[in-house]
Each structure stands twice: as structure tokens, then as C-alpha cells.
Amino acid sequence: MKSPHDDVLIIGGGAIGLATGLALLEAGRSVRILDAAAVGSGASHGNCGTITPSHAPPLAAPGVVAQALRWMFTPDAPLYLKPRVDPALWHWLLRFAARCNVRDWRASTHARSALLNDARTLLADWVQRYGLACEFEEEGLDYVFRDPRRFQHYVDEAAVLAEFGIATQVFDGTTYEREEPAMLPGVAGAIRFPGDARLRPDRYVAELARVVRERGGRIEAHCRVERLERAAGGVRLTTSQGTREGRDAVIALGAWTPAFARTLGVRAPIQPGKGYSITYSRPSRVPRHPMLLKDRSVCVTVWESGYRLGSTMEFSGHDDTLNAMRLAALERGAREFLREPVGPEVQERWCGWRPMTWDDLPLLGRAPGHEHVWIAAGHGMLGISMSSSTGQLMADLMTGRTPAFDPSPYRPERFA
Ligand SMILES: Cc1cc2nc3c(=O)[nH]c(=O)nc-3n(C[C@H](O)[C@H](O)[C@H](O)COP(=O)(O)OP(=O)(O)OC[C@H]3O[C@@H](n4cnc5c(N)ncnc54)[C@H](O)[C@@H]3O)c2cc1C
8 A cells, every 4th residue: 555645744743743743734734743652642741831931041050060969869859860871861961061151051041032932922823823722821930939049049140031031020028928828928039920821731732733633734643653764755654553755754752852863873962851740630729820939949830720730850761650759849849838739639640751952952953964854852841832933943944934033053963
């Protein structure tokens, strides 16, 4: 039987693959998205769902290495590195450490804010245009502190963020506690990022999939892509469901990208940065804004349909076990800040792998040495926030349109 043939085959059906599919369909291309599991069941499923231009500064900042070393041997710290022999991980960490300086911090912040700010506007447009029922609310996000020194550090950083178009509003502890009755006493202060937003990520990816199908895109779940090879005028994929052919392929495999890219001789230094979340039914007293409890790095997101505590960053390879100690650290962190830290009923305990690059920028563009292969991966902590602009940028690059912003910082060649 002849293999189906499409303009573009997208490998990976997370937020990035789906958003890229949607933008390509809108540009008039036929699209087929293939996922090894259920669509949207990777990192895009149980994350915190915050949409955060505020997070333009990268993880690699001056002083981070010293902090990370202190945390390294603390199994319930917000950042944990499982000590082990793994040359790819150590190479990644050395490159990451080398970027913990002001010059690289500014360069990454600049490139991240371009993608984030564009995505924020485009996402609001998509929600309206396609009627995405994903509990999207433009209600900002608060960083909340109990430690006055840490609060002051971020107040100082907030002044720098204005340069990158990130607005902030600073509250002293007393004012914030009055505004936010969900908090326990003892808040040192808070910083609000009014430009941030939130959505329910599992609904967002389900809605993207609906719109892709409505526009004629094909989505095949439980279809693992095993091999990609050149074929006349394009590419051929060998999958668990047979072969698929297309003119172009996009690798949108999140944390699974490096092993697949390696089969094509392409370097994609992405480490899985494992994070956890617990989803509950809604407590009766919830915060009015999504918030990051900064002293404990716990993110709190509230939707009409539920309540989620999430975060923590663990470099333990492709390990998908749920670590009870790290899940408990989420609840412990929330207990320090909130009057009702957990909901009445646990709906899901989850972990996922953030696709982390050492420069904290995704790989977006043509795969080096492959005319018909493209990469859209490595979005780290921000794949939901960056999904819409990533999709649009990929569609622009692949169809020869001029992108809305300079795509050069994300070129996959930088790792070649
Ligand atoms: C705890 C936590 C909290 C987070 N909070 C936020 C947040 O608040 N805001 C934000 O913007 N981001 C957040 N993130 C980051 C965000 O979740 C990721 O950046 C984003 O989901 C990555 O999307 P993706 O499509 O690249 O990868 P994924 O969603 O992981 O998709 C990759 C897909 O590839 C499929 N696949 C793998 N191998 C194959 C194969 N051989 N063939 C076919 N398919 C295959 C997988 O099944 C998977 O569906 C968070 C992450 C975590 C872990």
C-alpha cells in the first residue's frame, strides 16, 4: 500500500508540535502529527500552565552555581542533581556554569523575551480566534517572599526587567496580606507581573488538537516514529504504524529530542529537567492570582476546575518515577505560605521532563545538514508560554515568510 504523503510531518504531539501544526495549516500546508503516546501526554500535560513573559531571565545567572552546589546534596531542594557518571550531563552542566555571567544572562534574557512577548500576544489572539476552551485568564502572576533578603534581591532585578518590556508592581508584606487573604501572616513582600497569564495546559493541548483536526490536519496517537530517512523530494518516516512520507519533517520531541536527533548526526544538547505537580479539587480559599512561592520555588495555579502545586527541578536522566519526598516538598512549601495549602481531594500526582538546553533557549530552525528536517525543541521551563510564537516562527521559516522577530538566537547550528 502507498504511504500517506503530507507537506509536513511533525514528530511529537506536545504543545510545541501542535502549535507548529496549527500555524502551518494556517499557512496552507497539509500536516500530519505523530505521537508515540496519547497526544499532549508528555511535559505538556501536568505543568503549571503559567504564561510568563516575566520568566525572560534564564536560569543561568551570576551566583546560581554556588546556590546549586549548596542544593546538590539536598534531596528535597528545589534544584537537585542526582550524583552519577553521565558525560553528556556533565558537559551540559559545565556549559551552563560558563553562562552564569552578566553578558550571557543579558543575551539570553533578550532572546527569551522576544519569543515570550510575541507568544503572549499571539496566545490571547488564538484563544479568541479559535475559541480555545482552556481556562485562559490574563490575571498576572505574583512572586511571593517570606525572606526579606530574597525579596530585596528580586526588587532590584525588577528594575532591570523594565528594559526588556516586563512590567512589575511591588507590594510590601502588609499591603499584600491585606490584598490576598489566602496568605498566612509573615509575607515579606511580593512582586506582581501584570503581563503574565495562566491556562489549564491539558485543556490547551486538547483544544489545539481539536483545531488542528478541524482545519484538516491529521493526528496519529500511539504512533512511535522509529526512523527518519531521506526520500525522493523529502523524507520518509518508519513508525510503529507503517511508513509516512512528506516534504518536510519537524522534530518536536521535547526531552526525547537528543536521541532521535543523534540518529541524523545532529547535536541537540537537551537534558530532561524533571518536575512534579499535584492537582487537587479546588480549596475553598484560593489565591486571587497564580503565584510563585519564591523561597520554596513552588508554583500555585488555580483554575475554575482545580488547583495545582508544581515545580522542582531534578537532573536525574530519563527517570519517570514519582519521588514521594519531592512531592511532599511541594505541599510543605505551600504550607509555609497559604492558609489552605492543598485541596480536599488529590486528582493527580504527576512528573514530567522539561527539555532543558544550557543556554535556556530552544532550538528552532532547520536541522544542520538536512534540507527537509527542522527542529522545534528545548523550551525548558517555558514551552507552554512560548508555544504560539514557536509555531508561528516555524511556519514562517518553513514557508519563507519574514518572521516577526530575529530567529538567529535559536538556530540549531549553534550546537553543531
Ligand atoms: C513541573 C513542570 C511545570 C512546568 N510549568 C510550566 C509553566 O507554568 N509554563 C510553561 O510555559 N511551561 C511550563 N513547563 C514546561 C513545559 O511543560 C514544557 O516546556 C513543554 O510542555 C514542552 O513541550 P514539548 O511539546 O516540547 O514537549 P512534550 O510535551 O514533552 O511533547 C513531546 C512529545 O513527544 C512524544 N514522543 C516521544 N518520543 C516519540 C517518538 N519516538 N515518536 C513520536 N512521538 C514521540 C511524547 O509522547 C510527547 O508527547 C513546566 C514543566 C514541568 C515539568
